[in-house]
Amino acid sequence: MFSVTVRDHMMIAHSFRGEVFGPAQRLHGATYVVDATFRRLTLDDDNLVVDIGRAARELAAVLSELSYRNLDDEAALAGMNTSTEALAQVVADRLAERVQAGALGDGGRKLVGLAVTLHESHIAWATYERAL
Amino acid sequence: MFSVTVRDHMMIAHSFRGEVFGPAQRLHGATYVVDATFRRLTLDDDNLVVDIGRAARELAAVLSELSYRNLDDEAALAGMNTSTEALAQVVADRLAERVQAGALGDGGRKLVGLAVTLHESHIAWATYERAL
Amino acid sequence: MFSVTVRDHMMIAHSFRGEVFGPAQRLHGATYVVDATFRRLTLDDDNLVVDIGRAARELAAVLSELSYRNLDDEAALAGMNTSTEALAQVVADRLAERVQAGALGDGGRKLVGLAVTLHESHIAWATYERAL
Amino acid sequence: MFSVTVRDHMMIAHSFRGEVFGPAQRLHGATYVVDATFRRLTLDDDNLVVDIGRAARELAAVLSELSYRNLDDEAALAGMNTSTEALAQVVADRLAERVQAGALGDGGRKLVGLAVTLHESHIAWATYERAL
Amino acid sequence: MFSVTVRDHMMIAHSFRGEVFGPAQRLHGATYVVDATFRRLTLDDDNLVVDIGRAARELAAVLSELSYRNLDDEAALAGMNTSTEALAQVVADRLAERVQAGALGDGGRKLVGLAVTLHESHIAWATYERAL
Amino acid sequence: MFSVTVRDHMMIAHSFRGEVFGPAQRLHGATYVVDATFRRLTLDDDNLVVDIGRAARELAAVLSELSYRNLDDEAALAGMNTSTEALAQVVADRLAERVQAGALGDGGRKLVGLAVTLHESHIAWATYERAL
Numbered sequence: 001m002f003s004v005t006v007r008d009h010m011m012i013a014h015s016f017r018g019e020v021f022g023p024a025q026r027l028h029g030a031t032y033v034v035d036a037t038f039r040r041l042t043l044d045d046d047n048l049v050v051d052i053g054r055a056a057r058e059l060a061a062v063l064s065e066l067s068y069r070n071l072d073d074e075a076a077l078a079g080m081n082t083s084t085e086a087l088a089q090v091v092a093d094r095l096a097e098r099v100q101a102g103a104l105g106d107g108g109r110k111l112v113g114l115a116v117t118l119h120e121s122h123i124a125w126a127t128y129e130r131a132l
Numbered sequence: 133m134f135s136v137t138v139r140d141h142m143m144i145a146h147s148f149r150g151e152v153f154g155p156a157q158r159l160h161g162a163t164y165v166v167d168a169t170f171r172r173l174t175l176d177d178d179n180l181v182v183d184i185g186r187a188a189r190e191l192a193a194v195l196s197e198l199s200y201r202n203l204d205d206e207a208a209l210a211g212m213n214t215s216t217e218a219l220a221q222v223v224a225d226r227l228a229e230r231v232q233a234g235a236l237g238d239g240g241r242k243l244v245g246l247a248v249t250l251h252e253s254h255i256a257w258a259t260y261e262r263a264l
Numbered sequence: 265m266f267s268v269t270v271r272d273h274m275m276i277a278h279s280f281r282g283e284v285f286g287p288a289q290r291l292h293g294a295t296y297v298v299d300a301t302f303r304r305l306t307l308d309d310d311n312l313v314v315d316i317g318r319a320a321r322e323l324a325a326v327l328s329e330l331s332y333r334n335l336d337d338e339a340a341l342a343g344m345n346t347s348t349e350a351l352a353q354v355v356a357d358r359l360a361e362r363v364q365a366g367a368l369g370d371g372g373r374k375l376v377g378l379a380v381t382l383h384e385s386h387i388a389w390a391t392y393e394r395a396l
Numbered sequence: 397m398f399s400v401t402v403r404d405h406m407m408i409a410h411s412f413r414g415e416v417f418g419p420a421q422r423l424h425g426a427t428y429v430v431d432a433t434f435r436r437l438t439l440d441d442d443n444l445v446v447d448i449g450r451a452a453r454e455l456a457a458v459l460s461e462l463s464y465r466n467l468d469d470e471a472a473l474a475g476m477n478t479s480t481e482a483l484a485q486v487v488a489d490r491l492a493e494r495v496q497a498g499a500l501g502d503g504g505r506k507l508v509g510l511a512v513t514l515h516e517s518h519i520a521w522a523t524y525e526r527a528l
Numbered sequence: 529m530f531s532v533t534v535r536d537h538m539m540i541a542h543s544f545r546g547e548v549f550g551p552a553q554r555l556h557g558a559t560y561v562v563d564a565t566f567r568r569l570t571l572d573d574d575n576l577v578v579d580i581g582r583a584a585r586e587l588a589a590v591l592s593e594l595s596y597r598n599l600d601d602e603a604a605l606a607g608m609n610t611s612t613e614a615l616a617q618v619v620a621d622r623l624a625e626r627v628q629a630g631a632l633g634d635g636g637r638k639l640v641g642l643a644v645t646l647h648e649s650h651i652a653w654a655t656y657e658r659a660l
Numbered sequence: 661m662f663s664v665t666v667r668d669h670m671m672i673a674h675s676f677r678g679e680v681f682g683p684a685q686r687l688h689g690a691t692y693v694v695d696a697t698f699r700r701l702t703l704d705d706d707n708l709v710v711d712i713g714r715a716a717r718e719l720a721a722v723l724s725e726l727s728y729r730n731l732d733d734e735a736a737l738a739g740m741n742t743s744t745e746a747l748a749q750v751v752a753d754r755l756a757e758r759v760q761a762g763a764l765g766d767g768g769r770k771l772v773g774l775a776v777t778l779h780e781s782h783i784a785w786a787t788y789e790r791a792l
Contacts, residue, residue: 001526002481007519009385013277013293013334018178022185023332029277029293033386046414047477052520053418068287070277081179085134121273122297122782123139124184130133141781145673145689145730150442154449155728161673161689165782200683202673213443217398253669254650254693255403256448262397265790266745271783282574286581310678311741316784317682345575349530386518387535388580394529405649409541409557409598419596425541425557429650464551466541517537518561546706550713609707613662651667652712658661 003115004049005037006056010067014082021081027072032087032118034063036095038104039113039132050104050111058103062094084120088128092116096132135247136181137169138188142199146214153213159204164219164250166195168227170236171245171264182236182243190235194226216252220260224248228264267379268313269301270320274331278346285345291336296351296382298327300359302368303377303396314368314375322367326358348384352392356380360396399511400445401433402452406463410478417477423468428483428514430459432491434500435509435528446500446507454499458490480516484524488512492528531643532577533565534584538595542610549609555600560615560646562591564623566632567641567660578632578639586631590622612648616656620644624660663775664709665697666716670727674742681741687732692747692778694723696755698764699773699792710764710771718763722754744780748788752776756792 013029036059040049066074071082080086092114099108111132119125145161168191172181198206203214212218224246231240243264251257277293300323304313330338335346344350356378363372375396383389409425432455436445462470467478476482488510495504507528515521541557564587568577594602599610608614620642627636639660647653673689696719700709726734731742740746752774759768771792779785 002485002522002524004481004522005520007386009387011288011292011294011385013291016178020178020180020183020186024275026332027277027334028275028332029295030275031293031295031385043479043481046412046416047479047482048416049481049522051416052480052516054416056519068290068292070291070293083175083179084184085136085181086175086179089134120184121275121295122271123188123273124137126134126136126181128134139782141783143684143688143690143781145687148442152442152444152447152450156671158728159673159730160671160728161691161730162671163689163691163781200686200688202687215439215443216448217400217439217445218443221398252448253671253691254667255452255669256401258398258400258445260398266749266786266788268745268786269784280574284574284576284579284582307743307745310676310680311743311746312680313745313786315680316744316780318680320784347571347575348580349532349571349577350575353530384580387584388533390530390532390577392530403650405651407552407556407558407649409555420539422596423541423598424539424596425559426539427557427559427649464554464556466555466557517539517559518535519537544706548706548708548711548714611703611707612712613664613703613709614707617662648712651716652665654662654664654709656662 001039001041002043002049003037003039004052004055005035006052006059007033007035008056008059008063009033010063012066012069012071014071016081018081030120032084032120034059034091035117037115038111040111044107044110050108054104058095058098062091062098084118085126085128088116088118088126091118092128092130096130099132133171133173134175134181135169135171136184136187137167138184138191139165139167140188140191140195141165142195144198144201144203146203148213150213162252164216164252166191166223167249169247170243172243176239176242182240186236190227190230194223194230216250217258217260220248220250220258223250224260224262228262231264265303265305266307266313267301267303268316268319269299270316270323271297271299272320272323272327273297274327276330276333276335278335280345282345294384296348296384298323298355299381301379302375304375308371308374314372318368322359322362326355326362348382349390349392352380352382352390355382356392356394360394363396397435397437398439398445399433399435400448400451401431402448402455403429403431404452404455404459405429406459408462408465408467410467412477412479414477426516428480428516430455430487431513433511434507436507440503440506446504450500454491454494458487458494480514481522481524484512484514484522487514488524488526492526495528529567529569530571530577531565531567532580532583533563534580534587535561535563536584536587536591537561538591540594540597540599542599544609544611546609558648560612560648562587562619563645565643566639568639572635572638578636582632586623586626590619590626612646613654613656616644616646616654619646620656620658624658627660661699661701662703662709663697663699664712664715665695666712666719667693667695668716668719668723669693670723672726672729672731674731676741676743678741690780692744692780694719694751695777697775698771700771704767704770710768714764718755718758722751722758744778745786745788748776748778748786751778752788752790756790759792
């Protein structure tokens, strides 16, 4: 099994609903350093899982829809606790849609899995992993 | 599959028995930077795998039982070569006991797996992974 | 010259005023991983610049006054563009006040300098350095 | 499941063939920071997956055959696009050969898997994972 | 004193002349992870040392003139051993020229110093520091 | 001003005397990831501050005298609280002696400064800086 990972980041504001969140119920924010991992069973004719430049551009495109925003005001995320793990799924699912729409070319359709990790600090991160 | 990871550390002394260990047969020590990863198939009602603060507190509690100690003198580890990989299992199993005793709440019982990585330096680390 | 550095973090929301900030004029947020460096010309009687545990507690106390907040609503920061470099100064000056008030003990008064670095992502950080 | 990882690096020149590679079709180079992960279901009599020193020596030996070279001129890689993911497989397969030849001792034959990650920069890396 | 640092990278091939370089006399290559630090005594009217986005674009522009190239063939570097420390100076001097030509706006002329660090691996890096 | 830094590590046991140390008064240990920085005003004829391989070997030699030991039993450190900052000085002074004895060649005598940083964990480190 092969995989390629690209890293980027986004900076967002948000708040949480629920006593478990303590002070994080207040409006605050986060930098998420985001790692997107693309998996393939075999390499393509160029010996690639995916072109790293192209993968980086797709990840940047997904993150640009979330970054520099207050997620509490985003219609697409209405009523959702945008925890690190939930946002990892949002990013992964949006990347998956792009891959399935051909954004990574025909080769992208040979990808078998996708994992997205969001690092919220130097001491905590979350991952969502899915099939493609 | 979702996961959340929290990072902490412990500082211990120990020695090893067996020629394979070379100079590490002498009493020496290590800082272990410890990553504990909790896995769940779906998120809970708060959109979490586990509350990061609560997970961090449980990891800190487990590490406080080992840190600032000479592991050669710990009754619970008597006769054991406390290699990085063996200690990863000790930490994981103690965390698992806490989870099963309800330390992470009812949601903790929905966790399906746990992985613990101990980084012994910038160039070596070990992981133990188990079901929950 | 000796120095000791401790690392912690804070998670905040804020927005910027000024065209130079582009999309960062919108309400967004950041995790700042914060490094506080304490400098002394010679070590104290315990062979320390500062006790690491004590330094970490003071840094945590300063960060707890800022973390999990929307800095746009903080009276102490009213009318201020809370850029990474400006916040580095805020944190450093508040730490310096604590040191000068004796929070690090008598030894703290022998400190000659303080530097605070705020990492806003894996690709950008800022530092403010001052005398004590 | 247990694993142990050791890190080393190599510095190589190479070029790629194929329009997808853009400017990387020119002769350029890379530092690959290489992580080799060895997996075992249970620990050996010394409580190890593999001796870290021995694993590090084998990894260094494999990398010394590639480092400080122009991979375009290596007979063993003739006609191959030496992408990060393809090189991860080269390193993993050469390590596997050594393990199977007994380089890690009898215990090495109990290893069940091997993963090799090549970090080409702070924002991109690739992994190849195989059975042993 | 304030500073802001931005990180980027370049991937190059080169070789060295001189016995001290051992195997690095052969054509090989490196990824340099590059940190550029800009220093100012006071902040500008926007509370900045330099706009991070603008600083990142200037650094990227300088690196694009070197990246994906064999430095042995670059006329501007003819006859030069392109060691990590020497390249740090090349990058710093080219950035300084851009700053002095106004690439960072009028505020850029208030910068007092510039430091460039090139990381050649996880275990070695070099810095060149100069006035502006 | 130019500098070159090399990284290595050591693993030691020790204990501290003094109430300020709390639980660290017990025998425990640490991995110190050690960065040694060599400074020169100008480059030598090979365009180097110091040969990275040679610098790495000298650092390794100094660390091998401390690593895999209980520092409480080292005659050379008798009666000394081997805090991170104090050990940074020990490593720096021993490196300086080697440089002054010619271990880095004639060029080593042109070095003007040396800094040694010991990272005791992901959240704390200390530096000692001296002239040469």
